[in-house]
Amino acid sequence: MxxxxxxxxxxxxxxxxxxxILDARFIEETRNRRIENKAKILIHVINKCDYVGKExxxxxxxxxxxxxxxxxxxxxxxxxxxxxxxxxANKKMPIVGVVGYPNVGKSSIINTLKGKGSxxxxxxxxxxxxxxxxxxxxxxxxxxxxGVIPKEKRKEEELVLIGAKNPYTIKDPDLAVLKxxxxxxxxxxxxxxxxxxxxxxxxxxxxxxxxxxxxKGNKPDIDRASRKILQEWLDGGMN
Ligand SMILES: Nc1nc2c(ncn2[C@@H]2O[C@H](COP(=O)(O)OP(=O)(O)OP(=O)(O)O)[C@@H](O)[C@H]2O)c(=O)[nH]1
Ligand SMILES: [Mg+2]
Numbered sequence: 001m002x003x004x005x006x007x008x009x010x011x012x013x014x015x016x017x018x019x020x021i022l023d024a025r026f027i028e029e030t031r032n033r034r035i036e037n038k039a040k041i042l043i044h045v046i047n048k049c050d051y052v053g054k055e056x057x058x059x060x061x062x063x064x065x066x067x068x069x070x071x072x073x074x075x076x077x078x079x080x081x082x083x084x085x086x087x088x089a090n091k092k093m094p095i096v097g098v099v100g101y102p103n104v105g106k107s108s109i110i111n112t113l114k115g116k117g118s119x120x121x122x123x124x125x126x127x128x129x130x131x132x133x134x135x136x137x138x139x140x141x142x143x144x145x146x147g148v149i150p151k152e153k154r155k156e157e158e159l160v161l162i163g164a165k166n167p168y169t170i171k172d173p174d175l176a177v178l179k180x181x182x183x184x185x186x187x188x189x190x191x192x193x194x195x196x197x198x199x200x201x202x203x204x205x206x207x208x209x210x211x212x213x214x215x216k217g218n219k220p221d222i223d224r225a226s227r228k229i230l231q232e233w234l235d236g237g238m239n
Contacts, residue, residue, distance in 0.1 A: 102147025
């Protein structure tokens with residue numbers, strides 16, 4: 001994955017307007033102040049709104065200036081986004097840079113605006129590798145960019161919980177699950193119908209046995225169970 005570096009810096013400099021794409025479930029965690037401070041004109045695009053409730057979004061609306069709520073996959077909010085870009089643009093064919101953390105839906109938003117699949121998307125974080133220019137009709141020129149994470153925010157177990165890292169490629173998925181259980185008491189236990197344990201490592205063991213994920217000697221496979229739990233968390237299966 002690209003660090004916050006050359007590519008994104010260059011895109012922000014070139015762009016008349018910057019769309020900072022944020023995951024509706026993790027707005028604060030996916031904000032990048034360096035991007036926000038550098039952009040000439042900034043629109044916060046809150047994507048994946050299909051995962052969250054309206055009341056929550058009403059609250060966010062009060063806190064963020066220039067924000068638009070969308071769902072790229074459910075196709076809502078896109079017309080509003082197009083309008084907002086036009087409204088804020090100070091020229092006819094503005095260059096619009098699309099930036100944000102890995103996996104927040106940058107490429108998906110561009111595709112939905114364009115009306116057909118041209119920017120490749122994937123559930124895997126870190127999919128887009130270089131920048132790509134895409135013309136959106138006669139309205140604007142968009143630049144898709146690789147997802148970037150600020151250098152100071154590199155703790156793997158936190159990144160995986162906001163979708164910025166792939167649960168199937170990280171080294172210690174159980175650390176992320178332990179954090180998930182601590183941050184959301186009862187949520188994981190309820191999903192898998194297991195008892196709350198004082199030692200959260202035991203909770204993961206119980207889930208592994210329940211899912212029949214075992215290693216040699218009938219031991220619970222913590223690693224596989226953890227990756228599965230994380231994927232389900234990211235897919236919205238615990239709401
Ligand atoms: N539920 C839901 N899923 C979405 C939405 N937008 C995108 N996704 C999914 O999120 C995943 C990542 O989407 P991408 O468009 O590839 O994200 P990206 O920001 O371009 O990711 P990188 O290129 O890896 O930085 C894909 O599995 C999409 O289908 C949305 O509005 N709702
Ligand atoms: Mg992408």
